[in-house]
Amino acid sequence: MTKDRKTFLKNITWAVVGACVVYGCASQGAPRDRSITLALSNPLATAREEVVTVSVPEDIEVRGKVLKTGFYQSGQGQIECVDLDGNGLVDQLYASIKLGANESVSFDLLKDLIPITDQSQKKTQAELSVMKGGQWNGRKYEGGTGFVNVDHLRVADEHTDHSFDIRYEGPGWENEQIGYRFYLDWRNAMDIFGKKVDTLVLQQVGQDGFDSYHEDSPWGMDVLKAGKTLGIGSIGQFVAGTVEHFEQTDSVLCHITLNGNISSIIDTRYYGWATSVDKMYLESTLKIDTKDRAVEHQIKLDQMVSGFCTGLVKKPDVEKLESLVEANGWAYIATYGQQSLAGDNLGLAIVFNAKDVDYVKEAEKDHVVVFKPTTEKFSYYLLGAWEQEKNGITTKEAFKTYLNGKVERLNNPVIAKVVW
Template sequence: MKKITILCLAFLALMACKEKASKNDINTDVEENAVHVAGKPLKTYAEISIKEGGEWNGRKYVGGDSFKNVQELQVPKNHTDHSFFIRYEGPGWENNQVGYRLYLDWRNAIDIYGKKVDSLVLPYVGQDGFDSYHEPAAWGQDILKAGKSMGIGGYGRLVNDTVAHFRKVDNTYARIENSENSSSVHIDYEGWDTGDERIDLDVVLTIYQEDRFTKATLTPSKDISGICTGIVKFDDIPLIKKDGVKWAYIATYGTQTLATETDKLGMAVFYKIDEVVEQKEGVNDHLVVFKPTTEKIAYYFLGAWDQEPNGIKDQASFILDLDKKLEKLNTTNLLN
């Protein structure tokens, strides 16, 4: 088992972002308190933040009046959904256009934070109530209802037409990395048990200074079938697909958020064609199923919300953006 070295980040003193705060308030506060690397303020940011001052009562963490950011975390054995221990229930990562979070429990889905400001906001999120980020705020809000799916670009294993999440894992270890040009969340799952297989899985989720995408890299310890990613399915939102020479994408676009009944969200997953067995429909997800391997599996995912500053406002513009990215991938094999 890995030793835990807890390092507090420079954002510890940030105050919660109240809904009444203005855009300028948020931008000014984040700039003044920004984490610096090599003397420069970060343009990307990742964090994981845990409650302190309370105690565990069964599966719940009770008491405590503040959170502290940690660089590394061995997830407690009794942690589950709604344990009230990890701020917004898992690690988060962002740049100035979009934010994401991962439920660091059995659900293991990836969610989207839609942003109405062009600055880093995660230090404010969830400071003023466990699920306050579901409500509209000056910075934006949680906009995706993942439900029983993997969310956007999450990962699981397809077993008998059902996606197995992470209900049976011996140990889960998360680590945060912030550098001058990117921010990453590293997660090691030890003893992930699905169906008749048991493996370790190393995951790296990286966001860069420019654009909305996250690069996901999965490294299984054993070449088992069914490792998959995907996009949450919504009624009346059709799947968009396009193949290139080396890469392909699946995407959705439409009114598929928690924010309003009229705002638009685009979601996409880019994958390397020769790494994939099939693209198929699951119960809760549009699925991309990877070939068995112990090599690194790399893919990209993104969310584009029409309420972002200078955001993509319609489906045609969204598809044009995806097609440009697909062309770059087929030429360079990289978006970053």
């Protein structure tokens, strides 16, 4: 064999090896056509615009098809590819999509996505902000050099209401329409930040004075007085006609799981929550999407708990609204009227799946939704609508129309499938 021929064969060999490394060899089962298609279908005879959550099959990585985390534009809408479990692989897709009546669309997640770098396209956020540089004096946190956002927090044993260690007293989350928060203390109540603007504002709330957000400002204000009630969608246990809150826990951990562009998520773990009748471990996951006032609240309990509940604050002279409840389907209870701290109209609602609910009850201070005992995950939605929102809901009739549309979409979800 000539020297030239040996050199030629050597080069061919290394070329083949290189091709296998870069593209994957057929003998290893890797496909020639690298594509991942997301197919979405609207079963309703009406148009819809919402965020669709899609779990990514694990074997996409095994097949050598790797999605990249990031925020993208496609011809059909915006897509956020997220690695929630931190293993380096995309496991969730959030697709902000507009679909016509009975419309089906599909696009290639590897070829049809263009990265979005414009920060103004961020439409949701979640944050948890704590004071640094100070010290505890009894149950108050004194001094400090300023608030700093953190992703994780074990709530201090000293913490209670008005301890001044957490900006606006707990985590907050928002989209372009509305903001929410809940207290990381014995009240554990959820509250609403009504917004007059369609930009993100939580980063400035409570920076110029601990509770300045109770006063009207150009961005909006705290519009709901929760007090010792369930506020909007808070959780508790209904015992002997009374709602018991999270007054006693061994420890509480809060985690900003996703501060995303079109979806944001907060996870909270309650260890040793004790009421007068039970002691339990509870996982709470709150998720907000762009273009939707509703917050999904997913619950997981470690034991069968009778009387586990959520609900709405009950205000005098404010009308209660209810949808028809079928055996297996989504429904709502709501209130609408002059119940905001600004003295104007505010709508509040809980949207629940009838299969998860034991009964709906009137208590002294709350409209209560009591869930069936279970150790399986279940979800409900909470939402508010303030009349001063930009292009917001301003009448009871419009609020009912919005709620009926939300229930219809939940009962007829977008059909999503990842194909490769």
